[in-house]
Each structure stands twice: as C-alpha cells, then as structure tokens.
Amino acid sequence: MAKIKTIGILTSGGDAPGMNAAIRAVTRAGIYNGFNIKAVYRGYDGLVTDDIKPFTTENVSGIIGQGGTILKTARSKAFATVEGRKTAYDNLVAEGIDALVVIGGNGSLTGAMKFAQEYDFCCIGLPGTIDNDLYGTDSTIGYDTTMNTIMECVDRIRDTAQSHERIFFVEVMGRDAGFLAQNSAIASGAEAAIIPEDSTDVDQLARFMERGIRKSKRSCIVIVSESPKCGAMYYADRVRKEFPDYDVRVSILGHLQRGGRPSARDRILASCTGVGAIEAIMQGQRNIMVGVRNNEVVYVPLSEAIRSDKPFDRKLIKVLDELSI
Numbered sequence: 001m002a003k004i005k006t007i008g009i010l011t012s013g014g015d016a017p018g019m020n021a022a023i024r025a026v027t028r029a030g031i032y033n034g035f036n037i038k039a040v041y042r043g044y045d046g047l048v049t050d051d052i053k054p055f056t057t058e059n060v061s062g063i064i065g066q067g068g069t070i071l072k073t074a075r076s077k078a079f080a081t082v083e084g085r086k087t088a089y090d091n092l093v094a095e096g097i098d099a100l101v102v103i104g105g106n107g108s109l110t111g112a113m114k115f116a117q118e119y120d121f122c123c124i125g126l127p128g129t130i131d132n133d134l135y136g137t138d139s140t141i142g143y144d145t146t147m148n149t150i151m152e153c154v155d156r157i158r159d160t161a162q163s164h165e166r167i168f169f170v171e172v173m174g175r176d177a178g179f180l181a182q183n184s185a186i187a188s189g190a191e192a193a194i195i196p197e198d199s200t201d202v203d204q205l206a207r208f209m210e211r212g213i214r215k216s217k218r219s220c221i222v223i224v225s226e227s228p229k230c231g232a233m234y235y236a237d238r239v240r241k242e243f244p245d246y247d248v249r250v251s252i253l254g255h256l257q258r259g260g261r262p263s264a265r266d267r268i269l270a271s272c273t274g275v276g277a278i279e280a281i282m283q284g285q286r287n288i289m290v291g292v293r294n295n296e297v298v299y300v301p302l303s304e305a306i307r308s309d310k311p312f313d314r315k316l317i318k319v320l321d322e323l324s325i
C-alpha cells in the first residue's frame, strides 16, 4: 500500500456544534505528524466539483468555539450517483489526496463506506451529528451541545407552562432516534418523552395522560421526537380532541437546536477523535469510524457504525417515569 502523504477533510450532512473543533484537530494533528492537509468544501459536492484547497494551521485558528462548519456542508445528490463518485475519485487523485476524513452522520458515513469499497480508498469517519445515532460510540460530536440547548429552551417554556397551567408538546430533532428526546426530557425535568424506541404512539400518549397530568399536575411538558406523521402537532391535536379541558400548546424547536457554541464535552470529543483519526491513518487503519467508548478512543468499522440499531438504554424510560410523578 502506498504511503499516505496528503489527507483530505470534509464535513457532510447536517452541521453539528463541534465540527469545527474536529476540523481543527484533524488539521493540527495531521500537520504535527508530517501530513499535508487539504480542505474539501461543501461536503461530497466539493469532491465532485473539485472545490479543494490546501489547509495550514492558520486556517483553523480561533474556530474551536464556533458552531456550524467552516468547510460548509451539503447532502450531496451528485455523490450518490456512480458518475459523481467516479468524478470525485478522479479529483482526489488529481489533488494527490490519499486518504479522506469525513465528519458527518449516518448518511455521510454510508457514502464514505461505499466510496471506500468502490475505489479501495482510505476513508476515516468522525461521528458528527446531533442525533447520536451512530453505532459503536457512546456519543457523537454535537449531541451534548444540542441536549444542553434543548434543556435551556425547555427551562424557559416551563415558565409559561406553569404560569398558564398548560400542556406543552415540545418537538425535538433526532431523525429516527430518541436519544435527544429522552435525555433532554430527563435533564429538563419534563413529564414525558415520546420516542421511536418506546411502544406505539397511542400507548405512549395514553400512558402519560393516565400517569402524569391527571394525578398531581396542572401543567406539564412532553418532549416529542420529530416524526413525519406523529410529531408534536399530532399529539396536541389528539389531546385537544380527547381531553378538551386542557389548554395545549406546541413548540417545535427546529434548527435552533443545531446552532451555537459547542459544549466542552463536544470540543473534547471532537479533539480526541480528530487526533484518533490521524493515529488511525498512521497505523494503517482504513474504513473505520473513530468513536469513544467508556472514555477510550475506539475504531469501529464503517459498516458497523452505520447500523440502525444503536442500543437504547431502556432504564432511561424508567428514570423519567419515576421522576415525573
């Protein structure tokens, strides 16, 4: 295998707080260890359009505390095609890039895996998504910051909920995973969370109505995982119909959740996994995601990282249930 000299770096999919800290870490650790670094702009689109520039340590100065991604990001349609990936490969070869570090979520790492298999190219993933839905890492870059943002929002919403004695359904992101909803519900002292990992929709609302508001509370907050059909609006409408005495409101937090300065935890996770990515390349690792488990940096095959069944700790459901009486 030819020696790797130049490493490309890109961010892809939804931006997440801490991506800049990861870009900084890969760039600095790469240069420290003698590699050239090239920045690919606008996710995989930048590979297809050859939007690639050399990076120095100055390019990443002062970015550790900034949200978003200085490399821009995209959900590339071009890279999803065979022709797009061929053009991407040709551009990588022309740029002299021998390895690629991809910072992104499930879709982005799936793209990296496919590309790595098709072109026998060294791809290293970093878990960059607020959803925390990548297998084999305890947390993903952006998840902790977003959880804190949701918690702050819910603390504020509670002022109105209590003052007006209302039920609030607060919808949070997470795509198909309930990690954000369940844990932010615990952190904000919400009365319930409705998540995809739990039982059916009907059961979750009925169970909560029985248990919660009817017994001891006149106001409450339910955190709802986003869902095309059964989001916060759906549950609010149901309560309005089935329990017309209650005053119901909906708050959809939307992209407010994805922005902002990364937390210390996310900066540290991004820094450690970024350094881990360069170490992995030096060890000859290929086609893995760098994660952290039990405070140890781990290498997870990309095929495993993108599994859709990351374990959900069901004890968290019990914790919320018991504390929301």
Ligand code: F6P
Pocket: 014, 105, 129, 130, 131, 173, 174, 175, 226, 258
């Ligand atoms: O994957 C991150 C995420 O924020 C999801 O939680 C959400 O479903 C999705 O991206 C929203 O994507 P977009 O910003 O493209 O609307």
